[in-house]
Amino acid sequence: MHQLMTPNIPSVDAMISVRGVRKTYAVAGSAAARKSGGQTGSRDVEALRGVDLEIREPGFYAVMGRSGSGKSTLLHLLAGLDRPDVGELLVGGSAVHAMKEDQLVRYRRCEIGVIFQQFNLLPTLDALANTILPGVLDGRPTKELEIRGRELLSELGLRDRIHHRPEALSGGEQQRVAIARALFFAPPVILADEPTGNLDSTSSAALWRLLEETAAQRKMVVLMVTHEAIAASHCRRTFILKDGRVAGDFESHGLDPSQLAHRSSELARTA
Ligand SMILES: Nc1ncnc2c1ncn2[C@@H]1O[C@H](COP(=O)(O)OP(=O)(O)OP(=O)(O)O)[C@@H](O)[C@H]1O
Ligand SMILES: [Mg+2]
Structure with missing residues (x-):
């Protein structure tokens, strides 16, 4: 089934629905740019120029495209880390584009999971404390949080690593802690921006399998930005x-x- 929809057709039951989203960044011009004849001190970068995308079924999905095509910008908007200039972003039924600042704080903490290339774990906290951090920030009782944290880490194969700090974990293990943290509140969607960018090929393959299984077993959407065709084949x-x-x-x-890779570079070239 084709997942792209014509804009304007309402879809209340999609897990992710992006309609007509535009995002322009104003960038202060460099001295070099002014010297070489630029009249103003700034220029705009149109990072997103009308994105329409819809995902209805749970599963593991990829976003590919050349460097600078807007992949990370799209994920940032879906994650509630930035706002679109125009357009709508619905994630698991939440209208992210319309949220007020306090709603966005809660959305980022409890309703969406995000994992990054750099893992973004706190270096002074062990695996368990990193995993339960969203719950701690939400003011929940620690005992309850730790039960859930241990359970998630065990499910992700880290039972023996619960009290290790990030520096005592391999890259693949650190990324699994980041996944445990992203899963903490069982969000309908996890967003992953080049999650294997810092991993070797064996750990990368294990991570793609894990994300695929996670999406299937938990009936959620995992949307991953990647440059690697082998990743998208999962x-x-x-x-x-x-x-x-x-x-x-x-x-x-x-x-x-x-x-x-051929299919994706054809689309990236001709469309
Ligand atoms: N905060 C920002 N301020 C100004 N320009 C930005 C900002 N973030 C992104 N851009 C610009 O927007 C465009 C899209 O960037 P984005 O990071 O979304 O690309 P990408 O597809 O993720 O690229 P890559 O594959 O290299 O990660 C680029 O031209 C980039 O320079
Ligand atoms: Mg990027």
């Missing part, structure tokens, strides 16, 4: 961003990575 669909728009999407699960 995903049921791949969306291609080009110059701040979705240029197309295709079924990608089990595709041969070289075929997938």
Whole structure:
């Protein structure tokens, strides 16, 4: 089934629905830019120029596209870390674009999971304390949080690493702690921005399998930005961003990575 929808058709039951989203960054011009003839001290970067994307079914999905095509910007907006200039972003039924600041704080803490290339774990906290951090920030009783944290870490194969700090964990283990933290409040969606960018190929393959299983078992959406065709071959669909728009999407699960790379670069080039 084609997941892209014509804008304007309402879809209340989508797990992710992005409609007509635009985002422009104002950037202060460098001295060099002014010297070489720029008249103003600033220029705008149109990072997203009308993104429409819809995901209805749980599962593992990929976003690919050239550097600068707007992938991270889209994830930031979905994560509530920044706001669109115009357009709508619905995530698990929440209208993220319309939230007030206090609603966004709660959304980021309790209603969405995010994982990054850099893991973003706090270095002074052990795996358990990092995992339960969203609950601590939400003011919940620690005992209850620790039960849930231990359970999640065990499910992710880290039972023996619960009291290790990040420096005493491998990259793959650190990313699994970040996944445990992202899963803490069982959000409907996890967003992952190049989650294996700092991992070796063996740990990367294990992480893609884990994300695929997590999405299937927990009936959630995992939306991952990646540059690697082999990563997207674990995903049921791949969306291609080009110059701040979705240029197309295709079924990608089990595709041969070289075929997938070809398909994605064709869309990134011709659309
Ligand atoms: N905070 C910002 N201020 C100004 N410009 C920005 C900002 N964030 C992103 N941009 C610009 O917006 C465009 C899209 O950036 P984005 O980070 O979304 O690309 P990307 O597809 O994630 O690229 P990459 O694959 O290199 O990570 C780029 O031209 C980038 O320079
Ligand atoms: Mg990026």
